[in-house]
Amino acid sequence: MSQPSIERGAAAGTAATAARRYPIEFTAGTGEYFRIWIVNLALTVVTLGIYSAWAKVRKRRYFYGHTRIDGEGFEYRANPVAILKGRLIAVVVIAAYYGAGHFAPQYQILLWIPIIIFGPWLLVRSLAFNAYNTAYRNVRFRFEGTYKGCLRVVLTRGWLVLTGILYPYFKHRMIRFVAENHRYGTARFEVADFKKPFISAYANAFGLGILLVGALAISIIWVGTIRTKSPLLFVGTIVLFYVGLFLLFAYIRARTTNAIWSAVRIGPMRFEPSLRARDLMWLYFGNLLAIVLTLGFATPWAVVRAMRYRASKTTAFASGPLDGFAQAEAQQVGAAGEEVADFFDIDIAL
């Protein structure tokens, strides 16, 4: 493999002064995407789901093409036929999985074993498929993480998930694995240490969560003394619980996204994300409300809104020209892993 043809540049401090600023533009229109979404959904229904592969590609191509850096959009190049094949495999695998769980409930616990063994494989394949099919300025992204590497992370740190409270350490290691193994052409994603801000985001959220639960408990006791057996109390507690969940989710999302993307450097490029927990909370809350009130039809509006916010709060800086990224030889990847992983929601979002 050849080295990236870009000069690695000076240290971050000195380069920052000379760096050029590239805001990330998101030019998708809500009405335009709504029409794409609904027409493709209707075609999916009419074709009994077969068209869904084309729908997925068209929707992604729309979003990728409307995400621009330096005036150039991203490309999504996946072949719908490959995705359709992947989906068919996914349907069989998932049916077998759930069938096994339903008809032999006493062995339900054993179903964790295939998840541990195949989960990493699915994740790696899915990331490789998506990276290979993403291009910017006609240079493809790649994912070079191996099954072995992923399995090692799962086997050595998977137990952290079981402790609950140490889960962020596992997640951090996983995200690191994913980020580090991405390439843009021949340029590596260099990932600085982001452990501290990442873990502290979770720690703060945990603290807030305890406060929230405490407040809820006190309010329940307080309300309970005035008026017993009110259904309002029950509903109110649930609503408060969900609002709290939103708050924490938005906080974690904002802080960890900032932590990860400030640590990533691709050749001469670095990023400055400035997501705010408050904004994200209102955004998710608005989306939730809109989707419920419109019985789902506001979904495209919600998606565009979330992506627009994220793009507006991220800026790229480059200490050199963006012309020097070199294309690398890359192996084509099948879509089965992506589709199965998609269903099980096996996803490490960056």
Place this chain on the structure above:
Amino acid sequence: VIEFDAVYYDGRTSARTPVRVRGYTLAIEIAAEGLRLEIPLAKVRVDPPVSGTRRALHLPDGAQLQTDDHAAVERLFPSAHAFEGWVHRLERRWPYALAAIALIAAFAWWSVVDGLPRAAKIAAGFVPVAVEVNIGEQALDFFERNVCQPSALPPARQEALQRRFAALTKGLDDGYAYRLLPRACRGIGANAFALPGGPVVITDALVKLAQNDDQISAVLAHEIGHVRGRHGLRLGLQAAGLAALAAALFGDATSITSLATTLPTALLQSGYSRELEAEADDYAFERMRKVGLPPKAFAQIMQLLEKDRASKTGGTSSDYFSTHPATAKRIERALDADRSR
């Protein structure tokens, strides 16, 4: 000759070169300062159009042209992507989008009202009784441990109830192990419920509320109807189907926002149980007639239950979130069944 501006990438680096492209019948010519390429049209692969995004033309050896001049590309490749070109035209016009909304709404409505219950009924037929029994046992285990205690009724009274139950289930050769479990349960008052696979629980409060044993038989027949109709299983399958449908139609928002789609489905669930109650009622009327009991007894116990509930909550019977259909209607149906006996 078709001419347009484009950006050229050589397929080796991310460097871009603004170029002028000339399209002829058999080839395109790419020209810029210090660059002149001629590529046969047959070797150019063009991407399907997507609104507002640049069009890419893939050239041999991974090179690429990108252009905003969609009209020129269409003229150069008039027959490329007939299908996705058609989809693209649909996507651009509001009337088609409105038609698509109508179609999705109609499909969702049909699925919820007719498709899913029907599919759940068919799917339930494929589930072995043993699995159903297993589900029922787990649910029963939960009730026994958390909510219910053995009945405080005198043994002779319990014996009588068991005989009543046996008379109702006699000759039902459907593979279910029916058994009556009189229990004293906290918080659910005068009530009875059936679990998948055969267990039927009746609370002491209900036994005391009833004025005669025919009324108890009416309730038991209704619960047997739930078991025979596999209602527990069907409800579960309908819930799963509803969640899958919601995810398939509206699931591409972030995971936390996707929660939104589960809220309306919870409301729809109560509508489903309403339908199943009516089905169990019908079974009860039929079964009662067969063993020589008056369906009127069902109307009577329903009235008693309604009065009991109203006195406890101190409110009206306009129970919006109740999983039971308007009791008046059920009572009326029981009286109708009694008249046509």
